[in-house]
Amino acid sequence: MVLDALQMQNRDDAHIYLKDMFRFPDYYGENLDALYDLLCGVQFLYVRIENMTDDNIYTKRIIRVMEAAGAEVEVIKKESL
Numbered sequence: 001m002v003l004d005a006l007q008m009q010n011r012d013d014a015h016i017y018l019k020d021m022f023r024f025p026d027y028y029g030e031n032l033d034a035l036y037d038l039l040c041g042v043q044f045l046y047v048r049i050e051n052m053t054d055d056n057i058y059t060k061r062i063i064r065v066m067e068a069a070g071a072e073v074e075v076i077k078k079e080s081l
Helices: 011-023 032-038 055-069
Strands: 002-003 046-052 073-075
Touching: 002 011, 011 032, 011 055, 032 055, 046 055, 055 073
Parallel strands: 002 046, 046 073
Antiparallel strands: none
16 A cells, blocks of 8 residues: 555545545544554555655654554655655
8 A cells, every 4th residue: 555645744634535545434533543443453554655754743643553553664755756
């Protein structure tokens, strides 16, 4: 799964984007706890996050949640593309 960090710079946009990209069910709570709960049900998940910048605080929180749920996360900085 490849995600664009530029689409996840704030809470509302991030969860709309994640719901679409992961095809989460309608009952997805659009918060970090709900993200964790749904990702824990995935047996193996590799996520590549592109266009990451140092000031993208909310995406950093999402990455921590993904890693806590057992996902392997690769982060590609915007400058290195």
